[in-house]
Amino acid sequence: MGSTAVRVAKVVALANQKGGVGKTTTAINLATAVAMLGKRVLLVDSDPQGNASSGLGVDVKKVRHHLYHCLVDGVAPAEAICEVAEVKNLSALPTHIDLIGVEVELISAAKRERYMERMIQPLLSDYDYIFIDCPPSLGLLTINALTAADAVLIPMQCEYFALEGLSQLVRTIRLVKNSYNPKLTVEGLLLTMYDRRNNLTHQVALEVKKHFNNQVYRTVIPRNVRLSECPSFGKPALLYDPRSTGAQSYLQLGREFLKNQRSSTGGE
Numbered sequence: 001m002g003s004t005a006v007r008v009a010k011v012v013a014l015a016n017q018k019g020g021v022g023k024t025t026t027a028i029n030l031a032t033a034v035a036m037l038g039k040r041v042l043l044v045d046s047d048p049q050g051n052a053s054s055g056l057g058v059d060v061k062k063v064r065h066h067l068y069h070c071l072v073d074g075v076a077p078a079e080a081i082c083e084v085a086e087v088k089n090l091s092a093l094p095t096h097i098d099l100i101g102v103e104v105e106l107i108s109a110a111k112r113e114r115y116m117e118r119m120i121q122p123l124l125s126d127y128d129y130i131f132i133d134c135p136p137s138l139g140l141l142t143i144n145a146l147t148a149a150d151a152v153l154i155p156m157q158c159e160y161f162a163l164e165g166l167s168q169l170v171r172t173i174r175l176v177k178n179s180y181n182p183k184l185t186v187e188g189l190l191l192t193m194y195d196r197r198n199n200l201t202h203q204v205a206l207e208v209k210k211h212f213n214n215q216v217y218r219t220v221i222p223r224n225v226r227l228s229e230c231p232s233f234g235k236p237a238l239l240y241d242p243r244s245t246g247a248q249s250y251l252q253l254g255r256e257f258l259k260n261q262r263s264s265t266g267g268e
């Protein structure tokens with residue numbers, strides 16, 4: 001592809017209404033890996049908890065604008081986007097706890113599911129990939145992300161109730177696809193916090209693979225203490241401890257992610 005070609009970003013939402021399954025850890029570290037592999041990447045933090053923003057070292061108390069302003073007040077996203085320190089090609093659109101109000105404020109707005117899609121539209125030519133970190137619910141913010149996305153990546157922890165929650169998520173994806181966004185596909189399921197010594201982990205992984213077969217990433221993310229430490233330093237694992245198994249697993253995931261794009265489009 002020539003350098004003059006217009007980029008059209010692929011938009012990937014990271015969603016699972018179950019809390020604490022590794023959505024944000026994956027958003028931060030996959031976005032970093034894909035940027036380090038040479039792609040221009042934006043991470044949109046669509047969870048009012050703001051963990052993706054702080055995990056990338058953005059101090060939301062100091063930013064003038066954040067996602068809430070872009071979605072609700074019509075502030076241009078360029079006004080809110082910040083570059084991530086030390087990671088070339090990676091930018092973040094940070095959020096703030098105020099975003100929690102969006103779920104209520106937009107409840108009676110016309111086309112309330114399309115606010116994110118409209119906001120992202122003018123950014124599509126600036127990036128190769130736009131990742132959206134979703135909150136742990138299937139509320140309006142997640143519906144907005146799924147409506148704006150080309151694909152959804154589902155991080156899941158290998159534990160007993162994982163599959164139960166998954167069927168609810170699959171129903172929501174189908175609903176969004178049928179009602180608002182026919183192009184939406186499943187990018188892949190990612191097994192996170194994998195513990196090889198734990199028999200239950202192994203059984204759940206087998207079960208997920210039985211149901212979702214080739215949609216499950218070959219790369220699994222092991223439980224790794226470095227991955228849980230690095231957010232408090234505001235750094236992705238690939239900066240905090242690049243040699244750690246956590247950082248290396250996300251780099252491998254980045255490669256697998258990009259390889260899947262080539263095989264699904266016959267080029268990039």
Ligand code: ATP
Pocket residue numbers: 018019020021022023024025026047049051134135136192193194221222223224225227228229231246
């Ligand atoms: P929420 O639903 O609250 O947004 P989440 O799905 O985004 O949560 P994370 O915040 O990424 O999940 O992860 C939950 C916790 O588990 C965090 O403390 C994180 O640091 C830790 N964690 C995530 N992945 C791993 C891992 N592979 N190894 C060890 N700890 C991890």
Ligand code: MG
Pocket residue numbers: 023024025047051133134135
């Ligand atoms: Mg999160």
